[in-house]
Amino acid sequence: MIRGILIDLSGVIYIGDGPVAGAREALSRIRKSGLPVRFLTNTTRTPKQSLLERLSKMGFEIKAEELFTPAQAARELLLKRRLTPHLLIHPALEEDFQGLPASSGGACAVVVGDAADGFTYQALNAAFRDIADGADFLALAKNRTFLDADGHLSLDTGAFVAALEYASGRTATVLGKPSADFYAEAAWDMDVQMSGLVMIGDDVESDVSGALKAGVGHALLVRTGKYTPGAETKADPQPTAVVDDIDAAADWILARI
Incomplete structure (x- = not known):
């Protein structure tokens, strides 16, 4: 039942x-x-509060505690393990990671979300180097594609996570579905x-x-x-x-x- x-x-x-x-x-x-x-x-391009507001404008009344996001799960994990985040995410999503402890020379975690145009060689290589040096490797999601605003499918986070996995020889811990x-x-x-x-x-x-x-x-x-x-x-x-x-x-x- x-x-x-x-x-x-x-x-x-x-x-x-x-x-x-x-x-x-x-x-x-x-x-x-x-x-x-x-x-x-x-969804890893939009912070939780903005997503709730967007849903409300569409006529969906959803409470914050009813909505589960990968960024929320990542934040809780970073705090629990006292990890300093290396964020490879969309700039808008940085809001969900505000207030985390600044780097103190301790353990680091690379957090990969849908960074969109932020997936440059330089950004990916910087993330790769931290992963290769032993940083925790966290993927907010690993979807292959998403339905873009133009009605067509676009590359999602999974392709970039796979590239980092291939280069580093390590497997990401997926925090979302x-x-x-x-x-x-x-x-x-x-x-x-x-x-x-x-x-x-x-x-x-x-x-x-x-x-x-x-x-x-x-x-x-x-x-x-x-x-x-x-x-x-x-x-x-x-x-x-x-x-x-x-x-x-x-x-x-x-x-x-």
């Missing part, structure tokens, strides 16, 4: 600067069911067993297969956002179901509670 719902943001409830058709109504129906909801995003810890933190926050959760997403690797591998009971793939026809046939494991959009996902879920 379904006890809680995890929902991706971009491509599922909104695309660009507007909501997906029927998304606000679908979320309203889900909320009325009484099931706890958490929103998991791998499909990290099992990322899903587990949301489950813990809802006080729901992983097996009682359902994930809704448009990324067959991170949202669907990643969730199922992490122990989430069900994962629904929507045909909006960056979904491409036939993507589900290449997934391992495959989606519990493929639905047209979040409205159809709400129908699927509400019929099973």
Whole structure:
């Protein structure tokens, strides 16, 4: 039985600067069911507060504690381990890392997000050198692509993380989806067993297969956002179901509670 719902943001409830058709109504129906909801995003160009404000302007009322971001997970890890961050991220995201202790000559962690035009040779090489010297290697996400503002797919963080992994011979610790810890933190926050959760997403690797591998009971793939026809046939494991959009996902879920 379904006890809680995890929902991706971009491509599922909104695309660009507007909501997906029927998304606000679908979320309203889900909320009325009484099931706890958490929103998991791998977006690493926008700080959490700005993202919440953007969602509010689109008519989505989401509380800060309901939204889980990779930057949030990274910040908590850096503080816990007392690591000095070497940030290779989008300038806008630096807001989420403000207030961290300045370098004191101690251990360092390279944090890689979607730096966009910041992925220069010089910046990548500086990150590589720190990783090669033993710095912790943290990836906010490892997605292959994202749906860009022009409606086409663009390179996401994963390609650059892979380049650093190849050059350094080390594997990054992924903090966003499909990290099992990322899903587990949301489950813990809802006080729901992983097996009682359902994930809704448009990324067959991170949202669907990643969730199922992490122990989430069900994962629904929507045909909006960056979904491409036939993507589900290449997934391992495959989606519990493929639905047209979040409205159809709400129908699927509400019929099973």
